[in-house]
Amino acid sequence: MGIGSRIVGVGSYVPPKIYENKDLEEMMDTSNEWIVQRTGIERRHWVDPKSSTSDLALEASLKAIKDAGLEKTDIDMIILGTLSPDHDFPGTGCFLQAKLDLPEITVLDIRQQCTGFIYGISIADKFIKSGSHKNILVVGAEVHSKGLDKTPRGRGVSVLFGDGAGAVVMQPVEVNDPKKDPHLMTTRLHADGKYAKELWLPAPGMAFEGSERWSEELMAEGLHYPQMNGKVVFVHAVKRMAESLTAACKETGIKFEDVDCFLFHQANLRINSKVAEVLGLDESKIFNTIQDFGNTTAATIPLGMDEAIKAGKLKKGDLVASAAFGSGFTWGSAIWRY
Ligand code: ACO
Secondary structure (H helix, E strand, C coil), X not given: CEEEEEEEEEEEECCCCEEEHHHHHHHHCCCHHHHHHHHCCCEEECCCCCCCHHHHHXXXXXXXXXXXXCCHHHCXXXXXXXXXXXXXXCCHHHHHHHHHCCCCCEEEEECCHHHHHHHHHHHHHHHHHHCCCCCEEEXXXXXXXXXXXXXXXXXXXXXXXXXXXXXXXXXXXXXXXXXXXXXXXXXXXXXXXXXXXXXXXXXXXXCCCCCCCCCHHHHHCCCCCCEECXXXXXXXXXXXXXXXXXXXXXXXXXXXXXXXXXXXCCCCHHHHHHHHHHHCCCHHHECCCHHXXXXXXXXXXXXXXXXXXXXXXXXXXXXXXXXXXXXXXXXXXXXXEC
């Protein structure tokens, strides 16, 4: 059939410090019961003051490269997805590249938030099929904790997010039997910018009127913290993830019951249960990690993949179906045989 791309190495990293729901109770005037009932989250990892997004990305990347049986000097491209960059510019991928000591290789930062990893592997697939690159590192990494409003004002958002990173290495592979050979079978990528302000971080921003991109007033209003219309996000996430996954399965001729492991974005356990209900999926095949990590945005799917492998729930040769939804709005799905 020809050349495709394949995930050959997986790695993840979360910072050691765990915050249980009860640790947030006093800080944000919340309760363990509220968080568990509404979201399924029990705990999350948050970084120490010295760590940055590229630090977490580095740890996950080194593990993925080792898992692929490669030397880091084999990597010829980095694609990094994050919504919590080390700095506004340059992209965090450049900081990661420097930490990996891989000068001159191609680096691409993408800003597709919770859908970042699906966009990332789709881009990698296309670069690989073009023949221009051979060992692409696709990374999702987030340090949310330093950007959250940890007062009662922010509790509707801040209890949801955790820090972490996940990475995969992708390589070319000869695909003879598209149903059986390990490779990325399809990705579907979407966005609808008219919902951009339903889940966003407004400030600092060049769109503010005036000659500065931030002001004391913007900060006093808390516009440098994420803003979310939770109910709108919930409804769209269920609809779009179900829709995209259905289309991906139809395109590849795969039935839901053929799938060994569903790796969904982890925004809320109830979103994933609802997707399972709408599509009639076997919920025991959905590998959820939100209980222990919260929402780690672009890191969620590769982190989940690594956890699923460690838990023995995902083995070489298994069929994986993934779907994500996030800020933008962006959403998408992917199907691969591992
Ligand atoms: N602790 C205690 N009470 C809280 C908290 C909290 N952390 N947050 C909100 N509340 C209170 C509110 O003040 C409100 O109180 P009131 O009724 O007295 O006014 C009440 O709980 C209900 O608030 P809502 O915001 O209406 O709560 P809702 O039922 O919509 O649940 C939630 C909020 C969990 C965020 C839900 O809307 C949701 O899951 N949305 C999906 C969005 C999501 O998961 N986003 C993650 C990031 S996006 C992504 O990754 C796709």
